[in-house]
Every structure is written in structure tokens, then in C-alpha cells.
Amino acid sequence: MEKNPTEDEVVQIVLDIKKSEPELGIAKLHARIKSLEPAWALSVNRLRSIMRSHSLTDVPLKGTTSLSGATIPEEFRDRLYVSETVSHLISDLSLPPLIEVFNSKQRGKGLQVSSKLPKPESIPEGAVLWTEPALVLIPPISLVGLIPTGKACSYCARPLVSMSSLIASCSTCSGRWCSTRCRKLDKLHKHIRHGKYTSEWGAIEQFAVENEWSAFYQYAYALAAVTFEDHDGGQSSKPIKEGVEGLAKIRQDIRQKADPQYKNNIFLGEELDILWQEGYKVLCKFFAHLSIPSYEEYLSGIGMVNINNLDGSIYLLQSHLNHSCEPSVDVKIVGRTAGVKVTAKRQLHPDEELTTTYVDLKKDVTFRRQKLLEGWGFWCTCSRCMREQDLTLRDDATGLSTKDNSDAKLTADAEDGSKKKKKAKSKSKQKMPEPARVRKKSVTFDDNVVQIEI
Structure with a gap:
């Protein structure tokens, strides 16, 4: 009785075979799998698809x-x-x-x-x-200027246009919330809006807005959420802290090198380094009495929010x-x-x-x-990218084939024209014919100009 193997089973047997026979092509690999697992219902196409989806293809393209x-x-x-x-x-x-x-x-x-x-x-x-x-709801940088004046919810940043009794107001500052639920969920308000770090937090917001740097603000906000939840204590702090620490991280200076502008602009690296250092100084002033991250942790944090945020939040x-x-x-x-x-x-x-x-x-x-x-x-x-890549290669190959056929035709026409001219020249001694009407068309083919009769 045939068995339909799972993707994991196929991946595992491919990895096992490739350890000892890394050079096997898809056909021989399929044959080897069938010899080891004769009861498997596994086609070559499915094997190829699974290998591509799990990045197991290892035959490089030309160049x-x-x-x-x-x-x-x-x-x-x-x-x-x-x-x-x-x-x-x-x-x-x-x-x-x-x-x-x-x-x-x-x-x-x-x-x-x-x-x-x-x-x-x-x-x-x-x-x-x-x-x-x-995990951390971060206000959009475009709305942070509205929050201190009560024109946007202090927690979710929803713009507020009315003085409805349904809107909760802060008794200490001008801050407001769109609902009592948002007020309850907002753990940062008392620390950054009317606490002893208010001016330093304002400097963070100002720096982020002036430099249009969302990732800087998102990292600062996430770090503040972790720091103050941990500082205040309580059971809710552990999931936030462990969650943020468990997110994938990459230093922003490493990540930046993938930007094509980085190579094209020799001054970009220096400009970015200055911006990062200025941002770090602003950040350190806010966290001076709490827990200052190292510069490497700071760059990793910027990279972390860049690769993990969805619509600005985490x-x-x-x-x-x-x-x-x-x-x-x-x-x-x-x-x-x-x-x-x-x-x-x-x-x-x-x-x-x-x-x-x-x-x-x-x-x-x-x-x-x-x-x-x-x-x-x-x-x-992924499977789609590999299919589209193969299709592009086939299209390119077809294009080259069409060009080759066109070039061959031009060459044949040129040779045929040359033979006709030689034949005409040999006959010219006997009789002077009326000269053929010709036009010259510039055709790029081995740097020759081909003469085409009309």
C-alpha cells in the first residue's frame, strides 16, 4: 500500500542522502529515495517543490x-x-x-x-x-505631537475631537484617553507625561519627529514599556520583557548594508553613524537613572523593530x-x-x-x-519565486533564441547578397546590367553594416 509522505519526512530523507551524496541531481535523488522508501507515493515534481520551499535546491544558475x-x-x-x-x-x-x-x-x-x-x-x-x-502598542510618530495636549488618546493615539464624557481625562496633565479601557491599559502615561522623566521623553519624541525616524521612536517606546513594567513590578511585566527579548534582532549598521544606496553614496555610512550616535545620546538621557542600553544593544534594538513591527507596533x-x-x-x-x-x-x-x-x-x-x-x-x-525565476529564465532563453535566429537570417541574407554581387560582377564583363536599388540599414551584428536589397 502506497504512503503519501509528509514534507518533513521528505526533507529529512533528502538531508540524510545529501550528507553522503551531495552532488545528486533531482532525477537520481528521486530514484535513490524510491529505492529507500518504495512504498512512498512521491513524484519528481513534488520532490522538486518541497526542496525549493525548504531552500534545499543547490544547482546554481549561470553567473x-x-x-x-x-x-x-x-x-x-x-x-x-x-x-x-x-x-x-x-x-x-x-x-x-x-x-x-x-x-x-x-x-x-x-x-x-x-x-x-x-x-x-x-x-x-x-x-x-x-x-x-x-505586545507593545506604539503610537504612530505622526500623532505623537497630539498626545500631550489631549488631542489624541494617550494609549492608542486615536485622534480626539470632542469633550465627550465617555472620554477619560488625566487629573494631572492635559492627557486624555478615548475610553476607560485605554486608560487602564496605559502603563506608561504616568512615567513619560508627568513623571520626573517628562522633559527627557519629550526630547526623544522631538528627535524622532525632526528626523522622521520611526524606528528610533518605536525602539525607545518598547524599551520604556519593558523598563517601567519591570520597574513597577507585577505579573504583567514578565511576558512583555521576555517577549521583547525573544524577538529576532539584527544590528542596524549590519542591516543597512543591504540598502543599495549604501554602496552608491560614500557619505551615507558616515551620515547614518552621526544620526545613530545623536539618537543614542538622547536615549541615554532618558534612561540615565534606569538602565542604559549599550550602544550595540541600541543598534540591535533599532534593527529589531525594523524587522518585527507590524503597522508600527509589536x-x-x-x-x-x-x-x-x-x-x-x-x-x-x-x-x-x-x-x-x-x-x-x-x-x-x-x-x-x-x-x-x-x-x-x-x-x-x-x-x-x-x-x-x-x-x-x-x-x-519559496516555490512561487522559483517558478517565476524559471519562467523568466525560459523567457530570456527564448528571447536569445529568437535573436539568434534573427541574426542567422541576417547573416544568411548577407552571404546571399555577397554571392549575388559576385555573380553580378562576373557577368558585368559581358553585359552592364541596371544597378540594383539598395538601401543601407545599420544592423548591430559583429560591428558590420549589412546591405539589404529592396
Whole structure:
């Protein structure tokens, strides 16, 4: 009786075979798997698809280099930084039913459908997997100027235009909240709006707004949330602190090198370094009597919010989702305080990874890969990217073939014209014919100008 192997089973046997026979092509690899597992119903196409989705393809394209199983053009290779990203598992992460965390060398930390789900069963398309509020709800930088004057909610930053009795007001400052719920959830207000650090926090906001630097403000806000929750004590501080510490981190100076402008502008690195140092000084003034992060921790924090924030805020479970250009889940923000809702885009099976998208899926493979390289430091080898890459290569090859045929025709025409001229020249001694009407057309082909008769 034939068995339909899971993706994990296929990946494992491929890895085992590749350890001793790394040079096997797809056909020989498939034959080897069939000899080891004759009961498996595994086609070559499915094997190829699984290998691509798990970055196990290792045959480089012409003019490219294979790096950790991913095919990437040489011009982009030095911009990879995903291997320098650091991420830790959270010990007491609260997971929804049928969802579990995995940590692999190839994909890093991620989420998948639990293996405890019976094999014949699946999660149906459209099923709500979980909802979650933000771990740290961060006001948009464009609205921070409205909060101290009470024109926006101190917690969720919702603009306030009325003096309704439903709106809660602070008895100490001009701050207001759009609801009593927001007032209860706002743990930072008393520390940054009318505490002893008010002026220093104001300097952080001013610096972020003047430099239009959202990541700086998001990091400062997240760090303040962790610091004051820990400072105030209580059971709620541990999940926030461990959650932020467990997020993937990458130093911003390393991440910045993936920006194409970094190479093109020799002064950009120096300008950014000055900006980072100025921001660090402003940050240190606020945290001077609390816990000052090191400069390296500060750069890692800036990189952390850049690769993890969703609409400016930080979500714990959502941040565990890896990318695919054919995502298996849909993530929607249902409200500033309500947070996100994650649903299945299609039927999901046991051990199947849950993936989202980091980029605009309407764009082509070149655009998506560039954005993923700049934003997250990896070269996407998901099934869709590999299919579109193959299609592009075939189109390019077809284009070259068409050009070759066109060039061959031009060469044949030129040779035929040359023969005709020689024949005409030999006959000219006998009879002077009427000269052929010709025009000269400049055709780039081996730097020759081909004469075409009309």
C-alpha cells in the first residue's frame, strides 16, 4: 500500500542522502529515495517543490553562487545578513490550540500546525487560528505631537475631537484617553507625561519627529514599556520583557548594508553613524537613572523593530511567522487595541509551516526579492519565486533564441547578397546590367553594416 509522505519526512530523507551524496541531481535523488522508501507515493515534481520551499535546491544558475542552498546572483550575495540575525525561543510562550513553535537551522524560529493533529484531519480554509493584541502598542510618530495636549488618546493615539464624557481625562496633565479601557491599559502615561522623566521623553519624541525616524521612536517606546513594567513590578511585566527579548534582532549598521544606496553614496555610512550616535545620546538621557542600553544593544534594538513591527507596533505570535510569497495564513489588523486576526488562507495539515508575507505580492519576483533582501536580509527561494525565476529564465532563453535566429537570417541574407554581387560582377564583363536599388540599414551584428536589397 502506497504512503503519501509528509514534507518533513521528505526533507529529512533528502538531508540524510545529501550528507553522503551531495552532488545528486533531482532525477537520481528521486530514484535513490524510491529505492529507500518504495512504498512512498512521491513524484519528481513534488520532490522538486518541497526542496525549493525548504531552500534545499543547490544547482546554481549561470553567473550565480549557491549559498546555504539558496541561488543568488553574485551582485547581491554580499548584501545577505539573515545569518547574523539572532533569535531565542520564549520559554513560556502561550500558544493557541493546534499551533506549535519550531526552530530549525534552515528556517529559524517559526510556527507550524501541531503534529498532535491526527494525520487525516486538517484545519479548514478560513478558520481563525488566533487573535492577539499588540505586545507593545506604539503610537504612530505622526500623532505623537497630539498626545500631550489631549488631542489624541494617550494609549492608542486615536485622534480626539470632542469633550465627550465617555472620554477619560488625566487629573494631572492635559492627557486624555478615548475610553476607560485605554486608560487602564496605559502603563506608561504616568512615567513619560508627568513623571520626573517628562522633559527627557519629550526630547526623544522631538528627535524622532525632526528626523522622521520611526524606528528610533518605536525602539525607545518598547524599551520604556519593558523598563517601567519591570520597574513597577507585577505579573504583567514578565511576558512583555521576555517577549521583547525573544524577538529576532539584527544590528542596524549590519542591516543597512543591504540598502543599495549604501554602496552608491560614500557619505551615507558616515551620515547614518552621526544620526545613530545623536539618537543614542538622547536615549541615554532618558534612561540615565534606569538602565542604559549599550550602544550595540541600541543598534540591535533599532534593527529589531525594523524587522518585527507590524503597522508600527509589536505583536508576539505574529512576529514568529516566517515569509513566503505563497503564504498559508492571512494576517489582518482588526483595530488598534483589538490587534490582529490570523486565519488560514487554505487547508492546513499537521506539521505544515504557517507563513505570512512581508512584501507586496502583486509585484514581480525581482521586486519582491530586492525588498526582502533589503528588509530582512535573505534571498527568497519559496516555490512561487522559483517558478517565476524559471519562467523568466525560459523567457530570456527564448528571447536569445529568437535573436539568434534573427541574426542567422541576417547573416544568411548577407552571404546571399555577397554571392549575388559576385555573380553580378562576373557577368558585368559581358553585359552592364541596371544597378540594383539598395538601401543601407545599420544592423548591430559583429560591428558590420549589412546591405539589404529592396
